[in-house]
Amino acid sequence: MKKISYGDPLRLGPVTMKNRIIKSPQSTYFWAEDQSVSEQVLAHYQALAAGGTGLIVIAALQLFPCAHGRREGGLYDDRFIPGMKRLTDAIHAHGCVVTAQLIHDGASDLERPRCSTAFTADELPCPTEFCSPCTGVSLAEIEEMKKAFVDGAIRAQKAGFDGVEVHTANAYFLVSFLSRIWNRRTDQYGPQSMENRTRLQREIIREIRRACGEDFVIGVRMNGQEFGHERAMTIEEGVEAARLFDREDINYISVTGYGYGAVPMQYVADYWAYPEADADMRAYVGNFASGLLIPAAAAIKKAVEHPVFAGGRLDAERGEELLAHDVLDGILFGRPHWADAELAKKILSGRYDSIVRCTRCATCEDPQDGVPRRCRVNPAFGREAVLTVTKTASPKRVLVVGGGPAGMEVARVASLRGHAVTLCESQGCLGGKLPLAIMVKGCRFDEVQSLLSRLEEQVRQQVSDIRLGTTVTEDFVNRERPDVVVLATGGQYRLPDIPGIDLPQVQGVRSLAGRASLPLKLFGPARLHTLSKYVMPGMGRRVVIIGGQIEALQGAVFLGRRGRLVTLVESGERLGDRMPPRYLRRTLAWMQRTGVVVHTSTKVQQIVRDSVQCIKNGVAFSISCDQVLVFMPPEVNGDLLSSLSVPVYRIGAAAGVGHSLMVHAIYDARALGCTL
Ligand SMILES: Cc1cc2nc3c(=O)[nH]c(=O)nc-3n(C[C@H](O)[C@H](O)[C@H](O)COP(=O)(O)O)c2cc1C
Known part of the structure; x- marks a missing residue:
């Protein structure tokens, strides 16, 4: 059998993708305040289409109005059609197929939470910052929801989309039927059988097909596996659900997943094991590079007829392997496309070395709602129209x-x-x-x-x-x-003017950087990170860190993970300035769990040979230590x-x-x- 490669076309019912590279759906918050297509959205997707990708899935198009200023795209009104038409025309101009992902955020829709089943705040499987208590939906509300999906698909078709993707994934509305974590209904949509759990989605698919006809792509985005909950979907359940979708008149299945727990992994592959993996994820983190969801997707592919796509932390090399071994029919790249809009062109021309790689830093994943996302390695992401590199007319x-x-x-x-x-x-x-x-x-x-x-x-x-x-x-x-x-x-990085700051056990960023420079040169930073777990010459056991922002917290994690007893002293009230929210949340939880002592609103008055003397709210106290590190923000x-x-x-x-x-x-x- 011929090995499939990225450049092979793929038929999706009425249309053909020119290659196997897919822009995985991702919300950007680039849409206009009224949820219509903005110039920023146009420029962004135009750049991706020009970058050579075969299929773009426009993410998270809303079927009901969002709160003002939450910049998600809308498909709940005909007024969106003209803007969407400009968008699909711009994408089609590059020979790229485009589908519209239809979504209701379910319990995560903080203004209009909807779920198969009622949930009180205490019963919710995710923290309340990610989802809200909700009442279960009645049969009449299920009909209303079905109609919203079908109306959205009709509008997408009028706007020139090649098709739609029905979102029954992550922890959104349709998953509240698919997943036993949410579904506790007792009627024909209840969890008693997979037929029931997929009934609503299958009814939606049939009605979209009836309304939009044969010349329209219908994809299904589904959880192939869930993590971190006793009733999380297993691969076997994922396969069973996929088989039922596959029997419908659909054109592709796109596999993703979800992780529950105190710090949910919204999209699984964005799970961030810093400072270390949570207990229920330790078994999986080793599989990240090869694709956490690939076992589920591979099992689904074996069980179904229609093309199967999956992604999640894949890179160009791993995607190539998965195609060649017939594990998948198409490769979803989300963040790698944000890091480099020309990803597809570079892959197709074999220029793997020139790909700007996503560094998985989580910057894109942590904006506040409505604040456009950013990419650390690609400043032009979302600013494609302004940050293009053109030749200057006046060289300097x-x-x-x-x-x-x-x-x-x-x-x-x-x-x-x-x-x-x-x-x-x-x-x-x-x-x-x-x-x-x-x-x-x-x-x-x-x-x-x-x-x-x-x-x-x-x-x-x-x-x-x-x-x-x-x-x-x-x-x-x-x-x-x-x-x-x-x-x-x-x-x-200045040292503060404190008596005792010149003592030999006190080091700042500058002096530490100086001390590390030769070992860094000799071993390289990654090896030094590992070596320092065994030996850190001259570093005391009881360490006081002066500072409480990103550099201090990172320092505390580094030292704490190397057996040091760390106490943090911060003069302000807050910790973790400039740290992305998930990074901060995880770090603070880790510090608490591992016994890093924190004193905020505390001034260091003096450093002496074996302690740091502090004052908080007028009360003086001293912290015994053999090392003092100043990790304050740069000036x-x-x-x-x-x-x-x-x-x-x-x-x-x-x-x-x-x-x-x-x-x-x-x-x-x-x-x-x-x-x-
Ligand atoms: C910031 C962000 C937003 C996302 N938004 C969506 C979305 O709206 N719909 C969806 O199905 N998946 C969404 N995803 C999941 C991605 O499509 C993809 O599965 C995930 O990023 C893992 O793939 P990657 O490592 O190639 O980025 C999102 C992921 C990220 C990081």
Whole structure:
């Protein structure tokens, strides 16, 4: 049998996908406030279609109005049709098939929660920030819901979509019938049989087919497996449900899943095992790279006739393998498409090395509702219309000071645009604080190493004048005579003015970075992360960390996981500023569980040989320790190159603490690089 590869077309009923690469549905919050198509949505999907993908599934189109400002796309009114038509035309112009994912968020719809069965707050299987108590739906409400799905499909067809995808996945409305976790009904839609559990979805499919005819694709997005609950769907149940869908007049099955528990994994593959995996996920985390949902999808594929797609943390190489071994008919890439809109073109032309890889950092997954999502490695995600790299009409001499992520990105982009770029870095290597970040966090779940390697490689290819070990002074600038100077020097990690701060057991980020630089060079950051579990020369056992924001919390996790007894002292009331919400939630829970002691609103008054003396609410106390680490946020060095006569731009942490995360630094760099 011929091995299937990415470039092989695939027939989906009335249409043919030109290849096996699919944009997995993902909500973006790029839609207009009134839920219609915005220019941002148009530019985003146009870029993906131009990037060569075979099928785009437009995610989470709502069948009922959302609360004002929740920027999800709508299909509950005819007024959406003209905008949607512009969108489907723009996608079709690139020969790409497009389906509309029809959804009701079920108990996660915080304004209009709906569920097969009534749930009180105490009974809900997810925390209340993810779902709301709800009353079960009556038979009349089931009819109303069915009609909403069919009306949505009719509008999608009028708007030029090739088809729809019925969403009976994750923890949304239709899953509350499919999954026994939710379904406790006693009627013909109840959990007594899989026929019952899939009855509503199958009725919806039939009515859509009746209303939209044969020339319309109907896909089913379903949970193939669930995790973290005693009644979670097993693979066997997934197969049974898929068989029933397969007997209907559908055109594809798209397999996903869901994880329950205190910190739900909304889409399973976005499960974030930082600082460590939860007990009920330990058995699975080893399978992430090969695809957590692949066993379920593979079993479904064997049991059904229609094409089966799946994804979840797959990369180009793994997807290729799954196609070649006939495990799947098409590969869903979600975040990898956000990281690189040209993913498909690069895959199809074999340019795997040039793919901008998703680093699984969770930045995209944690916005507040309605705030457009962002991608750490791709600043142009959602800003496709403005952040395109075009040739400049007026080439300049650009001096970039600092070879961290911001410096590398701006140098790379400015060079691509045709500027003459000199990149100076005071250290002997590029990367700035990234190697240190990799050493502290490891790269199993936040793959910063791939970001560092790519930036370094591209900078070396594109920037001819890179000067390592070069400290830029005003004299240097006057000699070089650039037209523009870009300060990407990072922030300054100062030590606070506290008696005892000069004692030998006190270290700050600068001195630790200095101490780590040789081992980092010798072993590389990922190996050093592992080696430091066995030996950390000179690091005391009882450690006080001064600081309470992202750098302090990451430091506490790093040391706590290496057997240190950590106490955190933060002068403010809040912990974890600049940490993405899920990252913070998990870290705080871990710290509490493992006994990291935290003192907020506490001032350090003095450090002495064997303790730190503090005061909180007027009460003095002392913390015994043999090591003090200052992990406070970086500050701006305002004096740096402050009296130059050429324009000076600051980016990344050099522009302020609000710019210090990688996502901000790389965004600043791209935005500046595109406008220089
Ligand atoms: C931010 C985000 C939003 C998502 N939104 C949806 C959605 O609206 N509908 C859906 O079926 N899946 C959604 N997903 C799941 C993705 O389609 C996909 O299954 C998941 O991201 C794993 O694949 P990946 O590792 O290739 O990103 C979302 C995932 C993420 C990370």
